[in-house]
Amino acid sequence: MAQDYSRLVIVRWTAGLLAILSLLLWLNHAALSAMQMPAPLPVHTVLETVTIVIFTSVFIVCWNAFGGSRKKSSVILAVAFLCTAILGFMHAISFQGMPGFPDAEDMHKSLLFWLLSRSFIATTLLGLAMAPQDSEVSPLQAYFVLTAGLLATAGWMVMVFMFPHLLPLTYIEGEGQTSFKMACELGLIAINLFTAYRFNKQGAASSPTNELGGRLQIERAPLFLAAILLAISEVYFAIYVNGNDVFVAVGHVFQLLAAIAIYRGMVAVNIHTPYATLAETSQNLARSAEELSIERERLSRMIDTAIDGIITIDETQSIILVNPAAAAMFGHDVQYLMGASLNTVLPERHRQVHGRHVKEFGETGATRRKMGSNFEDFYVTGVKANGEEFPIEASISSQIENGRRFYTVIFRDITERKVAKEKMALYHDELTQLSATLQSIREEERKHIARELHDDLGQLLAALRMDLSLLQRDSILTGKTQQTINSMDQLLLTSITTLRRIATDLRPRALDEGGLYFALQTLQKDFSIRHGIACDLEANEEQLALDDARSTAIFRIVQESLTNVVRHAAATEVQIVFERNATMLSFSIADNGKGIEAEEMRKSRSFGLVGMRERVKAMHGEFLVDSQPGEGTRLKINLPLRYVNN
Numbered sequence: 177m178a179q180d181y182s183r184l185v186i187v188r189w190t191a192g193l194l195a196i197l198s199l200l201l202w203l204n205h206a207a208l209s210a211m212q213m214p215a216p217l218p219v220h221t222v223l224e225t226v227t228i229v230i231f232t233s234v235f236i237v238c239w240n241a242f243g244g245s246r247k248k249s250s251v252i253l254a255v256a257f258l259c260t261a262i263l264g265f266m267h268a269i270s271f272q273g274m275p276g277f278p279d280a281e282d283m284h285k286s287l288l289f290w291l292l293s294r295s296f297i298a299t300t301l302l303g304l305a306m307a308p309q310d311s312e313v314s315p316l317q318a319y320f321v322l323t324a325g326l327l328a329t330a331g332w333m334v335m336v337f338m339f340p341h342l343l344p345l346t347y348i349e350g351e352g353q354t355s356f357k358m359a360c361e362l363g364l365i366a367i368n369l370f371t372a373y374r375f376n377k378q379g380a381a382s383s384p385t386n387e388l389g390g391r392l393q394i395e396r397a398p399l400f401l402a403a404i405l406l407a408i409s410e411v412y413f414a415i416y417v418n419g420n421d422v423f424v425a426v427g428h429v430f431q432l433l434a435a436i437a438i439y440r441g442m443v444a445v446n447i448h449t450p451y452a453t454l455a456e457t458s459q460n461l462a463r464s465a466e467e468l469s470i471e472r473e474r475l476s477r478m479i480d481t482a483i484d485g486i487i488t489i490d491e492t493q494s495i496i497l498v499n500p501a502a503a504a505m506f507g508h509d510v511q512y513l514m515g516a517s518l519n520t521v522l523p524e525r526h527r528q529v530h531g532r533h534v535k536e537f538g539e540t541g542a543t544r545r546k547m548g549s550n551f552e553d554f555y556v557t558g559v560k561a562n563g564e565e566f567p568i569e570a571s572i573s574s575q576i577e578n579g580r581r582f583y584t585v586i587f588r589d590i591t592e593r594k595v596a597k598e599k600m601a602l603y604h605d606e607l608t609q610l611s612a613t614l615q616s617i618r619e620e621e622r623k624h625i626a627r628e629l630h631d632d633l634g635q636l637l638a639a640l641r642m643d644l645s646l647l648q649r650d651s652i653l654t655g656k657t658q659q660t661i662n663s664m665d666q667l668l669l670t671s672i673t674t675l676r677r678i679a680t681d682l683r684p685r686a687l688d689e690g691g692l693y694f695a696l697q698t699l700q701k702d703f704s705i706r707h708g709i710a711c712d713l714e715a716n717e718e719q720l721a722l723d724d725a726r727s728t729a730i731f732r733i734v735q736e737s738l739t740n741v742v743r744h745a746a747a748t749e750v751q752i753v754f755e756r757n758a759t760m761l762s763f764s765i766a767d768n769g770k771g772i773e774a775e776e777m778r779k780s781r782s783f784g785l786v787g788m789r790e791r792v793k794a795m796h797g798e799f800l801v802d803s804q805p806g807e808g809t810r811l812k813i814n815l816p817l818r819y820v821n822n
Contacts, residue, residue: 186397188376191404194430223428224268230435231261231297234442239322248311249304251318253442255325256300262329263293266336287346287353288336291360294410298367301403301438304394305374353414361414368407375400398441405434488584493518493534496582505589507561523559534572534583558589566591641668692720692727696734700752703738709747711738715754719761726815729791730763736784737765737811745769745809759817766810772803 238254239246267289313321335343346357375396412427479486485502489495498513506513506521513520519527556568570587645665687695693715700713722730734752741747747769754763785801788811792799797815 188400191372191401194405194408194433220424220428221268223425223432224264227428227432227435228261228264228268230432230439231257231264234438235261237442246313246315246318248313251313251321252303253300255322256296258322259325259329260293260296260300262326263289263296263332266333267293283347283349284345285336285340287357288340288343290413291346291357291364292332292336294364294406295360298364298371298406301399301406302367302371302374304399305371305378305403358414361410365407365410365414368403368410372400372403372407375403395441398437402434402437402441405430405437409434483588485587485589486584487513487518487521487587488582489518489534490583491581495520497584502587505560505566506558521558523557523565526557556587558587567594638672641665641672687727687731691717692722692731693717695727695731696720696752699731699735699738703750707742709741709750711750711752713752715752715763719754719756726795729795730815733788733791733813734763734765736788740784741767741769744772747808756817761815761817762813764810764812766808768808771805771807772801772809773805 235254235258238250238257267286270286270289344356345354346360347353378396409427409430412423412430415423479497479499482499483501485505486497486499487495487502488497495513495516495518498510500510503510503513508520518530522530556570557565558568559565567590568587569590570585572583572585574581574583576582694717696713696715700711703709704711720727720730738750741750745767747767750765750767752763752765754761756762789799792813792815795815797813800812800814801809802812803809
């Protein structure tokens with residue numbers, strides 16, 4: 177960084193000295209303008225030719241330095257310098273006359289080519305100084321820009337050669353350069369000075385050497401000097417009177433120095449940069465190789481110490497890597513499995529299917545997939561050396577190296593987990609059966625108690641009331657005795673009503689005598705009367721023509737739901753809706769209450785919801801709860817008919 181800044185300081189001093197030298201020459205303008213070059217054409221041609229060669233070199237580097245991969249900036253620079261070289265060549269061959277053309281017209285044409293070439297180089301350097309955003313371009317786009325630049329240059333050449341009178345005059349024989357030519361020179365001076373300012377500012381703010389668009393290496397300091405030299409050369413080209421004037425040669429010298437600075441700032445840097453970084457690249461490669469070796473050793477240790485099995489196979493299903501954990505699971509040695517077929521560790525009945533699945537996995541282009549995550553996925557099964565099979569949970573990944581596809585499987589033995597899950601499933605089935613049995617026993621006991629209460633105790637109370645009615649008719653009873661008997665009659669009536677309500681809660685007679693539909697109608701009316709909550713039932717008798725067990729379960733679900741509404745919901749409306757089609761019986765119980773919090777539904781003591789869920793599960797149905805705080809609760813039950821009617 178310090179070295180680059182020192183180079184910029186040296187370039188600034190050089191530019192300053194050249195400016196002072198130019199100032200001294202301008203102060204002696206009168207004496208120098210009288211000097212004439214003895215051979216102006218050869219001097220002009222040599223200096224211009226060297227400049228053209230340098231600009232052509234810049235084009236070659238910008239165009240070919242990166243092969244087929246180019247940036248927008250490198251393409252624009254290449255085309256701009258090529259067009260500049262072509263226009264400079266046209267200026268050189270038309271200077272001071274060409275065979276077959278009048279001399280006066282030739283000087284005008286030469287200066288037109290001159291202004292065009294200087295404008296190209298000035299605007300190109302200005303574009304570099306502005307450091308625009310860059311992007312990748314395709315080969316087709318690059319050649320399109322090149323073709324467009326060459327066509328535009330050819331168009332200017334045709335215009336200058338064939339129709340020079342349509343363009344503003346740049347030179348008048350005997351009078352010299354026109355005001356148009358002078359104005360163009362002043363504009364180029366201003367552009368070059370602004371470009372020099374930009375390069376100087378960028379060089380002072382950061383490293384003078386950087387990459388253009390992340391590819392083309394440039395040095396700001398030489399380009400800053402080139403812009404200054406071009407501005408000085410434009411001054412000399414603006415003040416000369418005729419082609420023999422010594423200021424023409426001085427201007428060309430400054431122009432040549434500017435071309436050399438551009439070459440140094442762009443071409444030389446890109447030629448020498450690869451060699452300058454070769455040693456660093458070699459060191460980086462050596463360091464990368466060492467780091468790669470360390471990474472491989474670390475990875476090898478991780479694979480060897482992993483408790484999960486790891487196997488890598490190639491496209492032929494041959495094992496090319498196996499860790500000790502995998503070998504131990506299959507009961508083999510690592511050396512035995514290396515190079516063996518994957519079929520060695522697969523049951524014979526699964527080998528063909530497994531091979532096809534692996535091949536299809538590789539053809540899909542996927543890089544990884546989980547396999548054998550379900551215990552029912554029996555194709556992921558391993559076989560030990562003694563022939564014993566065991567379940568595997570595994571994940572498979574694929575990668576392509578040197579055109580060959582490899583598959584890596586990481587797996588574990590889930591025998592214990594499978595046994596534990598099977599035991600849990602068995603326990604769960606047993607608990608479900610126990611729950612269903614208890615529900616059935618409880619329902620039978622309720623039915624028995626309800627019948628005993630209704631048939632025995634109910635009849636006794638009814639008979640007692642009848643006897644009491646006969647006693648009330650006795651005329652010999654006193655008023656006080658009559659009052660006592662009336663009180664007893666009222667108590668008997670209340671007892672009978674209570675007994676009937678208890679018996680109905682235990683087992684509604686409508687469920688046995690009229691079926692589920694009439695039992696639900698009775699429940700709906702009694703609920704509305706007893707609790708003052710509007711309850712609407714949407715169903716018909718045909719929908720609810722079910723067997724006794726299912727009818728009882730559905731009645732108990734609706735009954736428990738209404739009980740929960742009274743206890744917890746604080747609702748004013750309840751709607752019960754039944755729907756039935758060819759395959760499904762569905763019903764819902766919805767209220768407009770305060771809803772249920774998620775934490776409340778997860779409580780272990782929410783026996784009402786648990787009981788309803790168990791009843792639905794026993795009928796192979798689906799139980800859903802939709803509740804939002806403040807928006808009520810909706811229970812949705814779906815029962816498949818193939819189980820409902822069994």
